[in-house]
Amino acid sequence: MESWKEFDQNPITHSVAHHLVAIADLLDEFGYARVSDVARLLGITRGSVSVTLKNLKQRGLVVEDEQRHLGLSDEGAEIAEAIRFRKRTMVRLFAEVFGVEAKQAEIDACKIEHLISAETTDRVKGFLRFCESGDGEALFDAYARYRDRAQDATK
Amino acid sequence: MSAHEHHLKRLNELFAEELEAGIRYLHLATSVKGLDRLVVTKTLLEGMQETFEHAQTIAERINQMGGVPSLDLKLQLPPQKISGAEAIRTALAFEQAALDAYREFCDEIKDDVALEEFIREQVGVESQHVAELTLLLEE
Ligand SMILES: [Fe+2]
Ligand SMILES: [Fe+2]
Numbered sequence: 429m430e431s432w433k434e435f436d437q438n439p440i441t442h443s444v445a446h447h448l449v450a451i452a453d454l455l456d457e458f459g460y461a462r463v464s465d466v467a468r469l470l471g472i473t474r475g476s477v478s479v480t481l482k483n484l485k486q487r488g489l490v491v492e493d494e495q496r497h498l499g500l501s502d503e504g505a506e507i508a509e510a511i512r513f514r515k516r517t518m519v520r521l522f523a524e525v526f527g528v529e530a531k532q533a534e535i536d537a538c539k540i541e542h543l544i545s546a547e548t549t550d551r552v553k554g555f556l557r558f559c560e561s562g563d564g565e566a567l568f569d570a571y572a573r574y575r576d577r578a579q580d581a582t583k
Numbered sequence: 584m585s586a587h588e589h590h591l592k593r594l595n596e597l598f599a600e601e602l603e604a605g606i607r608y609l610h611l612a613t614s615v616k617g618l619d620r621l622v623v624t625k626t627l628l629e630g631m632q633e634t635f636e637h638a639q640t641i642a643e644r645i646n647q648m649g650g651v652p653s654l655d656l657k658l659q660l661p662p663q664k665i666s667g668a669e670a671i672r673t674a675l676a677f678e679q680a681a682l683d684a685y686r687e688f689c690d691e692i693k694d695d696v697a698l699e700e701f702i703r704e705q706v707g708v709e710s711q712h713v714a715e716l717t718l719l720l721e722e
Contacts, residue, residue: 443659463680464687472657473596473603474684475677482676496683 439487445511445542446470447480448489451498452508461498514549515541521552525559525568527575586693591650593688594641598652600681601638605631607677610660611670623667626719630674633712637705644701668720675716682709 440448450469454461463481467474481498484490489504500508515537522533558564584592608631612624642652665673685706692699 463683471655473600473677474680475600475604475607476658478676478680479607479673482673 440507440511440542442539442542443480444484445507447477447484448500448504448508449511449515451490451500452505452512455499462496463498466498510546511541514544514546517549517553517556518544520556525556525571527572527579586695587648590692590695590698591645591648593691594645594648594650595653597681597684597688598638598641598645599654599656600677600684601634601641602654603656603658604677604681605634605638606656606658607660608634608674611665611673614663614665615667615670616664617666619667623670627670627674630678630712630716637708640705644698648698671716671719675713675720678709678713678716682706682713685709 447466447470450466451461454465454469458465463474463477466481467477470477481490481492484504485492488501489507491499491501491504493499518537518540519530519533522528522536523530528536559568608627612627612631615623615627645652685702689699689702689706692702
């Protein structure tokens with residue numbers, strides 16, 4: 429399968445993903461989002477944010493009112509939510525199941541949040557649910573013990 | 584953070600805005616395709632020149648205030664073919680952003696009349712530049 433081509437054609441680049449999520453996070457936290465807020469959150473210049481947003485506005489993902497407050501269109505909000513869901517799910521897989529340190533789990537989830545498919549994310553979510561279920565708990569505990577032993581052995 | 588430190592932080596942000604804009608101008612100037620390429624390229628290169636001068640002015644100001652210009656740019660400019668009008672629209676987007684940054688800083692400055700005066704002057708220059716770019720896009 430030539431999945432790398434699929435990624436290349438993926439119009440949601442990592443940068444775009446972070447812009448959409450930043451706007452969604454700011455709207456959730458403060459009820460508004462401005463170019464300056466997005467720039468500070470992402471640690472980039474306002475110029476950079478404005479150029480990216482120009483394209484996202486043209487694509488109908490981001491909207492801006494007369495007071496220059498930013499918002500997401502339905503499609504933009506949907507994409508932002510999907511990316512946030514993917515990230516949360518992958519962070520949980522890495523940290524809770526694999527025992528990866530929280531910060532590293534965040535970093536690695538960040539790298540794939542915009543690339544991983546909805547289907548795989550749903551499967552991972554299902555697996556996390558299984559781990560918490562009656563059937564899964566014993567298996568998960570057994571795995572966690574095995575994982576930690578293996579980890580200790582390599583030290 | 585003292586007011587002075589805050590001012591230096593903002594000046595460094597403006598330094599980054601200007602320098603990055605200069606790089607963007609050069610990239611745009613060398614990416615324009617189409618009938619109006621020659622005239623738009625010239626405009627963009629003038630913008631680059633002016634923006635680098637602004638960056639230098641800001642850096643000098645930072646030095647005069649006892650700071651050190653610092654820069655942390657995260658810039659990716661993928662190859663693109665762009666029309667003259669689209670290039671100007673892109674330039675307008677980052678120039679407007681820089682103007683907003685100057686304006687906001689101007690409102691924040693307290694207890695430093697000289698700095699306020701300096702930034703106010705920059706606001707004037709930036710406003711004029713934005714107005715000129717806007718004129719170019721009028722039908
Ligand atoms: Fe990310
Ligand atoms: Fe400037």
